[in-house]
Amino acid sequence: MAGPLDGVKIVDFTGVVSGPLATMFLADQGASVLKVEPLSGDITRRSRQAIDKQGEFSALFISSNRGKRSISVDAKSQEGREILLKLLADADVLVQNFRPGAMERLGMGPEQLREKFPRLIYVSISGVGDDGPYFKKRVYDPIVQGLSGFADIQADPQTGRPRMIRTIVADKTAAIFTAQAICAALYGREQSGRGEHIKVAMLDAMISYLWPEGMMQYTVVGKEAATADPNLRPDLVFETKDGYITVGTISDSEWSGFCEASGHPELKTDPRFSTPSARTANGMDRILLMGELIKQRTSAEWLERLDNADVPCAPILRRNELVQNEQVVARELIKEFDQPTVGRVRQPQPAAQFESIAGQPIRPAPRIGEHTSAILRELGYSDKAVAELIASRVIRIPSYQ
Known part of the structure; x- marks a missing residue:
């Protein structure tokens, strides 16, 4: 057609x-x-x-x-x-x-x-x-x-x-x-x-x-110096026992889900991470802490736990793995x-x-x-x-x- x-x-x-x-x-x-x-x-x-x-x-x-x-x-x-x-x-x-x-x-x-x-x-x-x-x-x-x-x-x-x-x-x-x-x-x-x-x-x-999130600290004229750079932190590549995954914890429910999945529910009330603004302000500490916790289990264990907690997550695929990935194959993307x-x-x-x-x-x-x-x-x-x-x-x- x-x-x-x-x-x-x-x-x-x-x-x-x-x-x-x-x-x-x-x-x-x-x-x-x-x-x-x-x-x-x-x-x-x-x-x-x-x-x-x-x-x-x-x-x-x-x-x-x-x-x-x-x-x-x-x-x-x-x-x-x-x-x-x-x-x-x-x-x-x-x-x-x-x-x-x-x-x-x-x-x-x-x-x-x-x-x-x-x-x-x-x-x-x-x-x-x-x-x-x-x-x-x-x-x-x-x-x-x-x-x-x-x-x-x-x-x-x-x-x-x-x-x-x-x-x-x-x-x-x-x-x-x-x-x-x-x-x-x-x-x-x-x-x-x-x-x-x-x-x-x-x-x-x-x-x-680049502008929407990459230039947030330059959006309001006159307040550039007072606005923290939201991108000055490690990337969201987390090493597991046997590979790498990525995890997103933007909302309160996602952070709560990660804390439960990690076996550390007390982190939900940690004042550094208890609100979206606090998690942004303490982004470096939060991501480094997540990295230490994620190293303790395999990728498969983490992905199952995080999916069950409705936390955004995925394996980080090597390019040679992409062609055979189950989602890619199911949707016939290639x-x-x-x-x-x-x-x-x-x-x-x-x-x-x-x-x-x-x-x-x-x-x-x-x-x-x-x-x-x-x-x-x-x-x-x-x-x-x-x-x-x-x-x-x-x-x-x-x-x-």
């Missing part, structure tokens, strides 16, 4: 992760995403270990580009730009994450396209925005983690040394914000009939994402399918599940320029014209075509 975005055409000029992941979410929901690649392909095809003999696929690329069609074009050539303008003639959305000025040099900046395509939703993704003293910086995820406060919130509670999150959280968060903004703009266009220029900076996205030239691969089920497309199979990621010929024929190019473009290296198609 068609997804909720069936009929929406997205021309995706993005590379690396933030843009490709955003458009992949929309492809999962039924949009037709045409991935425009240089003749050498998206950089992430090669920036990680190749998993096929041709060297066209990395696991990262597959996980950011499933369900798309690929057209490989030399956008710097006149013929290439003509192809791209024809692609945009009936497109709903253009997404790009080039450095500032690159699209304008191709004649495809937002203002340059607005007159030709007034209904086009134009999306620009950047690292730190298109103005300010940093706007020309080359930016990757760790740069944004450092600038946004994320490295600070992960700081070692004893030494204060900042630490990075070991996943590209800034790229992926920006992707989610971008996908949501595109859907909002599509709805807005239904009301106004006009397109929109959306700007999403990774830095902006991460500050917005799917398998055949990826051409690679073999059998795993991908997560799309996080947002729609009743109308329940059970729809996941579509593989494309080879470089896999759909170039078909797309050009849809645009009205003849077989002879396609052959001439291939010969002049304006376009690329896979060797098997």
